[in-house]
Amino acid sequence: MSVAPHHPPGREAPGTFGPEPQPLSLLVNGEVHTALADPATTLVEFLRDALGLTGTKIGCDRGACSACTVWIDGEVAASCMTLALDVRERSITTIEGLSREGELHPVQRAFIEHDALQCGFCTPGMVMSCAQLVDSNPDCTLEDVKTAISGHLCRCGTYPNIFKATLAAAEMTRAAGKKK
Amino acid sequence: MSSDSLEQRTLSAGIVGDALKQVTRNVPRGEPPAWPTNAELQVVGKDVKRMDALDKVTGRARYTFDVQLPGMLYARTLNSTVPHARIKSIDTSQAEKSPGVRAVHVLERLLQAAELRDPGEEANEPYPVIRFAGQPIAAVAATSARAAEAALDLIRVEYEPIDHVTELEDAMQATSPPVFPGPTEHHATAGGGGAAKGLPQKGNLRGPSKGGSRGDLERGFKEADVVVEGEYRTQVQTHTPLEPHGVVADWRDDELTIYASTQHVLSVRDEAADIFQLPKEKIRAISDYTGGGFGAKYGIGNYGTLAIHLSRKARAPVRLVLDRREEHVSVGNRPSSLQRLKIGAKRDGSLTAIELRSFGTGGVAAGAGVGSCHHSMYSCPNVSIEHYDVFTNAGPCAAFRGPGQTQGIFAFEQAIDAVAARLGMDPIALRDKIDTRDADDVRARAAERRIGAEKIGWSRRRASGSDTGPIKRGIGMAQSMWPYIVNSYTTCEIRIQGDGTVEAFCGTQDIGTGTRTVFAQVVAEELGLRAEDVRVHVGDSRFPPGPPSGGSRVTSSLTPAARNAAHAAARDIASRVAPLLNANADDLIFRNGRIERRDDSKTSLGFAEALRRAGIETLVHRGDRRDDYEGYARKAGELNISPHAIGGVQFAEVCVDTQTGAVKVERVVAVHDCGRPINPKLVESQIFGGVIQGVSYALYEDRRLDGPTGVQLNANIDQYKIVGSRETPQIEVHLIELLGGQSSTDARGVAEPANVATAAAIANAFFNATGKRIYTLPMTPANVLAALRAE
Numbered sequence: 001m002s003v004a005p006h007h008p009p010g011r012e013a014p015g016t017f018g019p020e021p022q023p024l025s026l027l028v029n030g031e032v033h034t035a036l037a038d039p040a041t042t043l044v045e046f047l048r049d050a051l052g053l054t055g056t057k058i059g060c061d062r063g064a065c066s067a068c069t070v071w072i073d074g075e076v077a078a079s080c081m082t083l084a085l086d087v088r089e090r091s092i093t094t095i096e097g098l099s100r101e102g103e104l105h106p107v108q109r110a111f112i113e114h115d116a117l118q119c120g121f122c123t124p125g126m127v128m129s130c131a132q133l134v135d136s137n138p139d140c141t142l143e144d145v146k147t148a149i150s151g152h153l154c155r156c157g158t159y160p161n162i163f164k165a166t167l168a169a170a171e172m173t174r175a176a177g178k179k180k
Numbered sequence: 181m182s183s184d185s186l187e188q189r190t191l192s193a194g195i196v197g198d199a200l201k202q203v204t205r206n207v208p209r210g211e212p213p214a215w216p217t218n219a220e221l222q223v224v225g226k227d228v229k230r231m232d233a234l235d236k237v238t239g240r241a242r243y244t245f246d247v248q249l250p251g252m253l254y255a256r257t258l259n260s261t262v263p264h265a266r267i268k269s270i271d272t273s274q275a276e277k278s279p280g281v282r283a284v285h286v287l288e289r290l291l292q293a294a295e296l297r298d299p300g301e302e303a304n305e306p307y308p309v310i311r312f313a314g315q316p317i318a319a320v321a322a323t324s325a326r327a328a329e330a331a332l333d334l335i336r337v338e339y340e341p342i343d344h345v346t347e348l349e350d351a352m353q354a355t356s357p358p359v360f361p362g363p364t365e366h367h368a369t370a371g372g373g374g375a376a377k378g379l380p381q382k383g384n385l386r387g388p389s390k391g392g393s394r395g396d397l398e399r400g401f402k403e404a405d406v407v408v409e410g411e412y413r414t415q416v417q418t419h420t421p422l423e424p425h426g427v428v429a430d431w432r433d434d435e436l437t438i439y440a441s442t443q444h445v446l447s448v449r450d451e452a453a454d455i456f457q458l459p460k461e462k463i464r465a466i467s468d469y470t471g472g473g474f475g476a477k478y479g480i481g482n483y484g485t486l487a488i489h490l491s492r493k494a495r496a497p498v499r500l501v502l503d504r505r506e507e508h509v510s511v512g513n514r515p516s517s518l519q520r521l522k523i524g525a526k527r528d529g530s531l532t533a534i535e536l537r538s539f540g541t542g543g544v545a546a547g548a549g550v551g552s553c554h555h556s557m558y559s560c561p562n563v564s565i566e567h568y569d570v571f572t573n574a575g576p577c578a579a580f581r582g583p584g585q586t587q588g589i590f591a592f593e594q595a596i597d598a599v600a601a602r603l604g605m606d607p608i609a610l611r612d613k614i615d616t617r618d619a620d621d622v623r624a625r626a627a628e629r630r631i632g633a634e635k636i637g638w639s640r641r642r643a644s645g646s647d648t649g650p651i652k653r654g655i656g657m658a659q660s661m662w663p664y665i666v667n668s669y670t671t672c673e674i675r676i677q678g679d680g681t682v683e684a685f686c687g688t689q690d691i692g693t694g695t696r697t698v699f700a701q702v703v704a705e706e707l708g709l710r711a712e713d714v715r716v717h718v719g720d721s722r723f724p725p726g727p728p729s730g731g732s733r734v735t736s737s738l739t740p741a742a743r744n745a746a747h748a749a750a751r752d753i754a755s756r757v758a759p760l761l762n763a764n765a766d767d768l769i770f771r772n773g774r775i776e777r778r779d780d781s782k783t784s785l786g787f788a789e790a791l792r793r794a795g796i797e798t799l800v801h802r803g804d805r806r807d808d809y810e811g812y813a814r815k816a817g818e819l820n821i822s823p824h825a826i827g828g829v830q831f832a833e834v835c836v837d838t839q840t841g842a843v844k845v846e847r848v849v850a851v852h853d854c855g856r857p858i859n860p861k862l863v864e865s866q867i868f869g870g871v872i873q874g875v876s877y878a879l880y881e882d883r884r885l886d887g888p889t890g891v892q893l894n895a896n897i898d899q900y901k902i903v904g905s906r907e908t909p910q911i912e913v914h915l916i917e918l919l920g921g922q923s924s925t926d927a928r929g930v931a932e933p934a935n936v937a938t939a940a941a942i943a944n945a946f947f948n949a950t951g952k953r954i955y956t957l958p959m960t961p962a963n964v965l966a967a968l969r970a971e
Contacts, residue, residue: 040326054246055239057471059422060504064898067422095239104237112233115865119692120236121245121422121471127237146905153897155422155472156692157872159908161865 017085024084028053029097037084044068044079047094055095055124059153066152069125070094076132095124098131106169106176107131114165118156126152130166138173140166185209191809191921192217195627195853198916205809205921212706212747212924218856218917222771223705224925225917227861231696231716232469243469244441245501247428253282254325255490255500257483258332259510260315263573263890264344264357267307267317267337274334275320280327283493284335286318291451291482292373292511292576293544294364294386301361310339311359311544312573313890314509319486321498344573346885348516348541351384351572358383359544359571366546368817370450371479372579372730375546375569385539386546387568392555400533400562404524407533408598412521412591413956414939416541416883417514418507419580420902423471425511426501427480429487436463436488438480441501443473443691444728449721451479452488465721470691474873475579475730476512477691483511508895512578513883515540515548519591525599529613531560540587541570542577551588551936556825557661558596558614573890579730581873582662582936590878590957593658593940597947601644607657607944608633615659620920621853624827625659628851631914632657636831636849645951650839653846656944660828660852660937664928666812666820667727667737670805674703674745676753678797680788682707682714684745688726688738689719693931694862695734701858702739702925706746707753708770709787724802731819732826732929737805739858740923744803747924752801756794760785808922824920828852828933830871832909832941836949838968841961845875845909845942853918855928864913867934871911874938876903879959 017024018039025034028051035050047053047070056079059067063081070079071093098105107130110116117123126149133140133148140148145166154162186206194200196217218225235241272284290308302309307317318335322328343357350356363381368374376389401407421441427448428439436458440448448465452458470477480488487500502511517540524533534555540548546569555563580586600610608629615622633639641655673685684703690696700714707714717723727737754765754775761768761784763777776784785793813823833847848871857863880901884893894900919926939957946954946967954967 048246049248052248053239054242054248057243057245057422060897062504062896062898064896065422099238108237111237112229115230115233115861117230117233117236117692118694118865118869119422119472120232120241120469121243123236124239149905151904153420153422153902153904155420155474155873155902156865157869157903157908158865159872159903159905160868160911162905 026084026087026092027090028092029094039083039085041084042080043070043082043084043087046084047079053094053096057121057124059122066129067122067125069128071128071132076129095128098127105131106172107134107166110165110169110172114161114168116158116161116165118158122152122154126154126162130162134166134170134173138170138177140170142167193919193921195623196917196919198627200919203921207809208806211806212743215925221705223701223711224858225856225860228697228701228711228859230694230862231700231711232690241469243423243471244426244428244439244467245423245471247439247499249428249430249497252428252497252499253321253323253494254328255319255321255487255498256325256328256332257316257486257506258318258335259506260310260313260317262310262339262341263313263346264342265310265339266305266342267310268340269338270307270318271336272318275331278327278331278334280323281320281331282323282496283321283490284318285486285489285493287316287482287486290315291371291485294360294366294546294571296360297363297365312575314506314575316482316486316510319490319500321490321494344890346572346574346887346890348518348539348570348572351541351570352539354383356384359573364546369479370447370454371481373545373547384571385568386571388566389549390565392552392565393563395562397533397535397562397564401524403526403532405527406599406602407522407524408595408602409522410595410598410953410955412519412594414517414587414590415957416516417580417877417881418883418900419474419476419512420508420900421472421474424502424504424507425477425481425483427484427487428497428499429484429491430497431488431491434462438463438465438484440465440467440484441470441477442467442689443470443477443730445689445719445721446687446725447478447728448480448484452484455480455485456488467689467719470689473691473729474581475583478728481511504897505895508900509575509892513575514580515542515577517550517587519550521591521595523595523599525603527603529603529605529610531558531614533562534560536565538567539570541572541574543572543574545576548577549584551585553585553588553592553661559616574885582932585662585936586877586939589658589660589936590939590943593937594943594953597656597944598953608638611659619824620918621661621825621827624853624916624918625829627916628827628829628853632829632831632849632851635912635914636833641948644948647949650837652836652838652949653834654945654949655831655833656941656948657829657831658937658940658944660830660933662732662826662933662936664736664822664824664826665731665733666805666808666822667733668815668818668820669725670727670737670741671724671802672738672741672745673724673800673802674749676749676791676799678791680791682709683717684714684742685717685723686726686738687721687723688734689729691729693729693734693866694859695729695738697862698735698739698858699742702742703746706743706750706770707787708775709773732932735858735927735929736855739925739927741803741805743924745801748803749799749801752799753791753796756796757785757790760790760793810922826853826928826933828937830937830941832945834942834945834949836946836964838950841964843879843946843959843964845879847910848938849912850934851914852930852933853916854930855918855920856926857915857917858925858927860915863915863930866930867913868911870931870934871938872903872908874935875907875909875942878939878942878957882958
């Protein structure tokens with residue numbers, strides 16, 4: 001998993017920020033949210049503590065377990081390794097925003113169907129990575145799934161069911177694509 | 181419940197589809213009639229989807245980690261930077277003045293560690309003596325985590341260093357610095373832990389404990405035709421739950437609410453009540469979701485004690501969640517072991533003598549034993565066991581999935597494999613010969629060996645070290661044994677409203693094993709409903725008392741109490757609805773959401789409609805976990821231990837690169853029993869988890885301390901290697917349905933049996949691949965190359 005770049009090439013960098021806490025606006029799950037933050041605030045701290053979006057977890061706080069995985073402009077990123085101020089003018093998707101119009105993402109449905117979770121603490125991060133994989137590559141293979149979650153730690157040992165669930169979600173997505 | 185009057189009943193017992201027979205049992209009066217096999221049930225034995233899966237895949241599940249209360253403060257802990265020292269002074273005055281700080285507290289007494297039998301020379305110490313680097317000393321609560329962290333730097337601690345020792349074999353030497361200045365006791369508390377009382381202690385060596393010894397060892401070895409000997413070593417493993425230990429403590433007026441990431445809400449309440457001298461009814465412990473525990477999350481702990489003190493001082497809720505380093509260092513680990521094991525056997529395979537001399541270090545905690553397998557699994561008249569706990573200046577051990585047994589079986593099942601090799605016997609045939617007690621686990625393993633051998637393809641197993649190239653493949657097997665434990669108290673309550681709403685309550689918790697789901701299934705089965713029609717409430721100390729999520733005892737304890745409560749509710753409803761259907765209550769059955777006449781299913785009412793027409797407003801029924809119908813072999817505290825155990829047999833196929841020392845586990849076949857499986861899908865998930873943790877223990881995990889400083893070098897997730905997606909082998913689970921005729925559901929646990937045999941199965945496969953024994957865990961390239969070079 002790569003850490004989000006400070007700002008995408010070709011775009012103008014946002015203005016200066018801090019050092020005192022000041023209002024910070026981020027586009028999260030399709031809505032602009034504003035809250036006070038100082039420059040050291042990580043994205044996951046902003047999501048959890050300022051916005052109350054506690055679905056995104058922190059397992060290690062150093063980018064090693066991927067429990068904090070969110071999407072930044074549709075790409076997976078470790079939100080514990082991303083400063084909140086660096087993702088101004090970017091689009092953030094969290095586990096709370098993955099369901100669209102009340103309908104679960106195929107990966108969420110498949111995780112339930114295949115019991116791809118136990119204690120569930122790593123699950124939001126796992127779901128975000130697997131959903132990104134299925135959305136971007138519905139033809140993904142077992143190897144692709146293993147690669148997509150290779151940075152994620154699940155201590156309960158749900159991997160075999162995550163493999164099955166993600167491949168099943170990919171199949172659902174392919175079938176839905178053909179119908180269209 | 182031993183005062184229950186008993187009645188004789190004839191029940192089916194044995195392995196379903198294999199050898200069911202009728203047995204006579206003395207059953208407590210009022211127990212529901214025995215269920216038929218799973219095939220004849222509607223909800224139980226089915227792959228019902230996990231009840232809390234939707235909350236978990238959407239991020240709505242609220243863990244202790246996620247609790248956010250108005251005015252909540254954030255606390256951080258100050259931990260010792262040195263491994264062994266007296267604290268001469270602590271100055272918190274600057275920290276108290278730091279911006280945002282609302283309270284500071286210095287810990288008065290260290291929990292989770294052994295204590296001096298005679299406080300003696302430490303009686304006048306102003307603060308607990310530091311015995312490991314990372315030992316908690318004090319904590320600060322502030323308006324933000326960052327403010328708390330900044331204040332920690334302002335606390336001044338004056339240490340007077342003492343010599344320290346971190347490695348087991350150094351600590352065993354007479355010349356080693358002592359971790360404690362005198363003999364110790366480690367009392368069991370509501371927070372777990374504990375070791376046998378009154379054992380001798382010399383320096384850091386506490387013991388021996390000789391439990392399980394019998395017969396005449398010398399005679400046993402004289403009678404042996406072959407003797408195998410080995411010295412096995414296992415490493416320290418840390419639990420590493422994804423959600424760290426943590427609490428939110430909220431002390432208001434004289435009531436204390438504790439949100440805790442725990443395996444037992446009642447242990448949190450009870451230990452807090454003890455420390456703060458509060459009546460238990462003034463404390464409420466809540467755990468909606470716990471992000472993994474694996475044995476380390478019991479009681480209030482040092483961190484929880486600090487959080488409560490801070491909340492009381494600051495008059496605000498306080499969140500204290502450990503960071504990843506603290507989680508690795510200070511709240512538990514699987515102790516290491518050094519096991520010298522010698523086994524004598526006759527030519528026909530029968531065992532004549534087993535001698536175990538073992539040592540284990542749980543750091544500053546006692547209780548580093550290596551399980552019961554050596555003396556309880558196989559028939560052998562002469563057994564001699566001596567175990568010593570060895571103290572080191574390292575964080576305390578805690579129970580960890582199959583505590584003791586996982587270390588023990590790694591050595592013991594390899595030694596049995598070695599006996600088979602020496603005798604030229606097939607390892608399975610040897611087990612057939614020696615695994616012969618009269619108990620359910622023995623019968624289960626016999627079936628599991630047959631099933632597993634077929635699934636793994638045992639017949640294609642070659643002689644050890646058959647591959648001639650650098651890459652060598654092999655197959656091995658090992659057996660599991662874990663006590664079948666019933667919690668001494670478990671009560672469930674069922675509340676049914678006139679609108680058909682069914683709720684079920686128990687003060688147990690669901691740490692990810694699926695407790696909510698099996699609870700709902702059992703209630704639903706009895707009431708003829710779907711599992712999702714039952715709203716389950718767990719994780720609150722105010723509910724009727726329930727079991728800890730440890731020892732593989734929740735399903736065995738909870739489900740009979742749940743069934744008994746639901747059965748009483750169903751009988752109550754039946755008696756009120758019977759007149760509406762012109763039937764006797766006994767002739768009504770609950771099925772497919774309806775209440776119908778047994779002789780005429782067309783004469784029926786929907787469940788809710790029946791309640792309404794019978795004028796039922798609210799029904800409340802409770803059910804207790806009665807004693808097992810055959811009673812128990814022994815009782816230890818809240819543990820009732822059956823004469824029957826839980827079995828399990830695992831087969832592993834490995835590939836060893838003899839040039840690099842890399843070992844890959846390619847495939848595992850895990851064949852298990854857990855009495856009546858309530859939800860086979862969830863059982864499979866548990867077994868996947870047990871096997872994966874076993875592979876991780878066998879191949880990768882290893883807590884490393886720096887000798888000179890006592891500091892853990894890999895207290896994080898990037899350097900403490902745990903199995904990930906790429907190292908997960910292909911795992912096949914096969915489950916047998918075993919009826920024991922012991923309770924109203926006949927369910928048993930599986931979490932621990934699924935873990936204890938894995939490392940030994942891999943080690944035996946390693947021997948089959950290479951012709952060399954791997955005596956030392958983990959099977960890192962260095963350890964593997966050393967094993968391959970050995971004579």
